[in-house]
Amino acid sequence: MCADTTDKSVDYHDTVFLPETDFPMRAGLPMREPEWLDRWAKIGIYDRLRDKAKAGSRTPFTLHDGPPYANGHLHIGHALNKVIKDIITRSHQMMGHDARYVPGWDCHGLPIEWKIEEQYRKAGKDKDEVPVIDFRQECRKFAEGWVNIQREEFKRLGVYGNWDDPYLTMNFHAERVIAEEFMTFLMNGTLYQGSKPVMWSPVEKTALAEAEVEYHDHTSHMIWVRFKPKADVLEGASVVIWTTTPWTIPQNRAVAYGPSMSYGLYRVDIPADKSTAEAGELIVLADKLADDVMNSAKVEGYSRIRDVATSEFEGVVLNHPYAGVEGANGEWDYDVPMLPGDHVTDDAGTGFVHTAPSHGDDDYQLGLKFGLKMTYNIEADGSYRADLPLFAGMKIVADDGKDGPANVENIKQLAYAGALLAKGKLKHSYPHSWRSKAPLIYRNTPQWFAAIDVKMDDGMGTYGDTIRERALKSIEELVAFTPERGKNRLHSMIETRPDWVLSRQRAWGVPLTCFTKVGAKPDAEDFLLRNAEVNARITAAFEEKGADVWYEEGFKARVLDGIVNPDDYNQVFDVLDVWFDSGSTHAFVLRDRADGTKDGIADVYLEGTDQHRGWFHSSLLQASATKGRAPYRNVVTHGFTLDEKGMKMSKSIGNTVAPQEVISEYGADILRLWVAQSDYTADQRIGPKILKGVADSYRRLRNTLRYMLGALKDFDESERLDVAQMPELERFILHRLAELDAEIQADYRAFNFQSVFQKLFTFCTIELSAFHFDIRKDALYCDPADSIRRRAARTVMDILFHRLTTWLAPILPFTMEDVWLSRFDGAEASVHLEDFPETPNAWRDEALAKKWEAIRRARRAVTAALEVQRRDKVIGASLEAAPVVHVEDADLLEVLKTVPFEDLCITSALTLTADPAPAEAFRLPDVTGVAVVFEMADGEKCERCWRILPDVGTHKHPHTCQRCNDALG
Template sequence: MTETLTDYKSTVFLPRTAFPMRGELPKREPEILRRWTEMDLWARLRAAAKGRKPFVLHDGPPYANGNLHIGHALNKIHKDVINRAQQMAGKDADYIPGWDCHGLPIEWKVEEKYRAKKLDKDQVPVLEFRKECREYAQHWLDVQAAEFQRLGVAGDWANRYATMDFASEAAIAGEIGKFLLNGALYRGLRPVMWSPVEKTALAEAEVEYHDKKDTAIYVRFPAAAAEGAFAGCAIVIWTTTPWTIPGNRGLAAGHELEYAIVTVDEVAEGSLAVPGERLIVGTELLEAFAKEVGITAHSVGERFKGTALEGQHFQHPLAKADAGFDFTVPVMLGEFVTMEAGTGIVHMAPGHGEDDFALCKANGIKVPETVGDDGTYYPSVPLFAGLHVYKAAGPVCDKLTEMGNLVHRNEFLHSYPHSWRSKAPLIYRATAQWFIRMDGEDRIREQALAALDETKFVPEIGRNRIRSMVETRPDWCISRQRAWGVPIAIFVDKRTHEPLRDEGVVERVVEIFTQEGADAWYARPASDFLGLDRNPDDYEQIFDVVDVWFESGSTHAFVLEARGMSWPADVYLEGSDQHRGWFQSSLLEAVGTRGRAPFKAIVTDGFVLDEQGRKMSKSLGNVTAPQEVNDKYGADILRLWVLNSDISEDLRIGPEILKQQAELYRRLRNSLRWILGSLDGFSEAERVAPENFPDLEKFLLHRLWELNGKLRTAVEGHDWTGVYPAIHHFCTTDLSAFYFDIRKDSLYCDAPSSHTRKSCRSFLDILFRCLTTWLAPALPFTAEEAWMARYGAEASVHLDALEDAPEAWANDALAEGFAQIRALRGDVTGAIEKMRVEKQIGSSLQAQAVLADGARTFGDEAFWAEICITSAAAFGEENKAGIAPGQKCERCWKVLPEVGDNAKHPTLCRRCCEAVEEIA
């Protein structure tokens, strides 16, 4: 008996595959990476795609500074999924990864070495300093390139781009030249966000906000005239920047806002308000003002609109403290004035605010030179010369108190702009900078807004974000006072103070930079660029460097155009913060030089937070590093996390979430393994055409058709939200818990000639190609491993196409029918589970399914026994289960009355007897 049993076991077609159950991704992924390098997969992909329609996802350059963080991983994985899918969908998806290499963060890191040695960076020869910056950037570029590739990101790594490449620096200088020659570039005195620590202007994208304790003050400006409606009054302002009071040159009121002359009757103890004085404040803010400064009783006199104040003059509040402030300031009308806080009157320091500057300039008021590049008052500033603005609140308040013009002061905490690199507070400071004009003849703003209207946004909300920023942004300040960057390689005529707009000079700059890089601007004499017909002594050579956002905004020119790639790019993809950064700088640069956007679509990611929704920080110990995930789980787990998330929203990651992703991955891998095992030995000779499949397989084809629709929509629309969760759900619910469970019996025990078994294996062949090619963009390592297990070590799934699902597979009626079948099956399996709990049976094969008579609509007893994984089925009054009659077949374990009928195989059922005979 034992010998017979052993023989029957050998006739069962159990799954067999070399594809292991355990992924061991940290070990296998590097091996697959080496294999891709050895087979030169990228070159083979490019050769295979030659002549196809190009697809270009232009890589926004990450900064070459430090190891990759989880945000980098999210960004590059998302890009890689899109690129791989487009390539497998029949496009030529060339991808050039790149890096941003210039700018403050690297300069700051190199400076740290000098600061540690008590040396001043300004004493180091500029070319030596730039060389150190270049070496620092190159080191981290190489580190990051290796880390990106470890994530499975495919691209032309051998021909990556970097903003510090000589060709890139030359192209950037050429793009500056375009704005110079078309007249959009000009030099002007404007307030810009300034870092006193780094001694440079900062772009908005280089600014971050932190809480800061500051001083808020109410200040009197006494009326200048001895006669008139406001004689004997004082206008009161409120400001949170006391250090700007020495730079005050005016006051602003609202056109239609209402103001009043208020007489102070009584004050609280300690109040700096004076009984009997008459103050001018906005009526809407009067009560809040009185309470804040300690006025306990007051009477309201004449009320008037802001227009009544226009042209009135008031004394500077420090006039009596020093002759340098002995002047009056006018009241002007400003649209920006509101009654939201303070007094409804705004003090104007034109050197320290955009609204201040614009209004004073419109009224012919000169901008005073108040604060130097290091944040200290110039020597010419009375009372406060040499004092740093960070420390000026106290001294300014002391002088205002001494003059009797401080009404109130208090300390408060608020969100304040800081440098993202030094973390130091910033100030607005008027300096001579280079700007690109947003309005005027070039109509850059107008064209940019029109270009945005033609751009696809994923998600759509991104359109409004960037549009509102472009609508309100001031002229683009592109100059920085730094050493490491591409110089604004232009000359200014010393006589006219106008920039030299000479096409020949621009061409020489580009030609020399192409050969020697931007260092040539510092190494060569000015005459090499000006040419023989100009005297260098007549010109000022500009050594400001260009804003790094201008550099990265120019990448479309030296990556796409210069390499003959498709322009504009199909997609720009970055984090949502780039609406004010790279997306916008690229838009403005391209519109200003080419009249249209350099992209057809903008796709944005959210930010990555920890499992509790907190921002990641080393101090909280909640940082998830991609390198650590690779080492513990493998890159495919990280990639699965990306694709299982709603990428357009903020994402969360942490130990528990990664464990969940690893479990989801295990289920996907097990599905692939079971399919591979069940396809062992499959040949074309047993293939059954899909139209001849049983209904169960046809239903699964319909499900593949549905999933294919989701996939194709994602490929076309660049929105992958929900695609891979749907594939995982299909594998778990439709395959593992339903189809595989049902078809195991036929696969393992049917004769090789069985139509059902051949149909199942034919379907599994289709399923394998669908699942593996569909998973390949997201899980490139696992898909490759599975493909090799089926087709051999020389094969690569990435050279294949996304498997398609023809329209003929769609069958809504069948799908609706199987929804009802599964509901009925659920009733039966529930009854079987109850019998198992009550120990009436041990396996569902010991049961008989009993279904309500209406179930005949879907199939006969044999169909329902197959669907419910029971040995038999019958029809009755309700859905339930009973004990199956008969004996257990030793080969398939079904309980059937026919077991024992065959004298040659007395322990087998009829089906197994036939199978054993056929195999023999």
């Protein structure tokens, strides 16, 4: 390097084109996002997109909103759900669709009723003394309040949609259609009233749907009970049953055995001191379970006397354990038959199953098969009927959700009767109400059911004649699932589910709009009034005044008058399961609204994985009965939100993350980016460390966009360069854009946002910031304004800008609006009014891409070698280097000679050679055949571009190289 003796007083800072932008490095999202929300509301973004669709020929795309429940502030699961939906809607809009989104709410049901009842209890008010319409109005007002609160919370997430006109299940038209859909079941023969065991909440005093049930650990009493034969059979041996529900013993009607199981006759030889077993007593047990039973009964020695063939059980009648007990008043002096049951296994218990047809589905089915009598011993609050001997009024579950006395009192009575062989405790998974969190029971009550295997002659049999057939066929042929495993999950649930329990014994909901014949039995042909004119009168009244009209005095007479004698019919006052409400939304939203769909079918239903037994499930059953098929084409499922350790969030643990808190600290876009970065099809984790990592990714992406804005300052169309005139580097970037365009749109259509973001983030940080932008900084800053390189770089950057901002807008709507308005400010401007730009297929150039991938691999070896020198403080910047690059592959060497490789490596000079590399040369293990020998650049530093070149100081302008001297003129 020559000695530096020249004057360095000249400042060339103002002669270079440095990036310049007002776009701030710090986002300030919590403060600024509300400003964009106000702006979008002012210019009517959502409505303008609808107008845009009317003006063009855009294909409709409808994501139907699964209604959240209108009670309480949003939790992080709500945020996850709504952001995923918003990304889908926005991305499809920008891919050329008319992507409509109508938000909605579930407004009826027990949780709201429960809240009003709590208010009553605190005020010392009796709900039963309040007129039902007044009570319902209070429920309506409560729901309205939470709808308004949640609406604002959803909007704050950046979710756009028809917020001014959402759908509510309590709107009059919605209540009318829900009743109308119910009456389709009435008319097509699938509705029936049956008395069978259903999942029942004693605390809430109502039947529950499967989707309203969650399972928690529960410690139950378990008992082993002797049933004695009535006649002299089985050598007088007791048949022993095992159960974890002692409270069901008073309802026992039979004992079931496994027809193909192996049984034996066992004798107790040596009972322990505290055993209730007696020496010499005989017991019949399944052979596989005998050891466990004897251990539980504290029997120290026993003998197997002989085999017992299951044929010996045929016709055997047992005594109920309470038969003849003092105070029983003959209540249990009936025969208890032994019956074969395929549901009996030898996995646990004794090999014999205590059968109470009123309190379990297997028991009920066995009762149907053999004509067992149903019992009605349990009241709505989970207490025994007031006139039941021994146990009158005792509760199974107390009002606070804890065990009532029923279990313990039965155990005591069994011991008193000499029927208790053993007892213990068992911790196991047990059904609880997802609202009150109290344990549930199976209880036999008269309920209204939809028969899912009854053939319907309704002219909609393309996919089957029964609800189950249509539902299964829809799953198999009409619906795509994301993730795919959702298909098998929903299919197996539909395949094995029982009839749908439609009725609830509550007040706040849409009533079962039907009438029953006075004195007629439920299986009678004329039990239900099926009359189209009556139905029309009901729906007209509901449309005008809502479902409250059902409870007006004289309503029955008004709708039946002139058609049938009102006195001949009873009015049903049960309300519909709220899952029927939400399952009917396809009718009053998709079918009936102007912003619905022509065929009443949504492109997408999206909810959490629990909705395979909830909304996906009920919508499928309901629509199969009233439409003949599923109301959706795609079912997209997301997982649950967990804390950073993978634990379920709980207020009691203190590990919850509220969306409002995240927005307050980071902004909604960071929360949305967390969603996009996650694999939402699995369970997501969120917490302070994770959010910090998301914020870091956001900052890196923001810096890339900020650099582009600065480098594009004053970009003018006159600068734009045709692709054919561009250097290879820019054409390679355009090739990558063409590849990305196809991939990004495919990922958006597949609802794979994690892939969208990963690809764009990698492209921005690796291919742009660390490669293309890094290389082209020199040309952008120092080339003449009209140079080909500079114009090409700015043209490509403008192309990149339009694609990156629109591709990222569905994920980061606030930030991309900020970026967009930094270039295209205007009263009506918005990135969300744009579509993804069309990307010419002509940009693809596979041969060029293959060449530049080879160049990039070789470049990595050079930049890695220079990084070693920088780390060792040999150089401060790569422009101080002039490495010698040894290339073994002759073809690669020729390729590298066709490009300005020193510019690509950001060195002042570079020598390519085929000579063998010395042993000390730098090599990257994964870049074979390329070795780098470090050399310092020779010459003086150009004060304008900072390259070190031999010609610096020999030109008109002091301390400049030839390129900079020419640029200065």
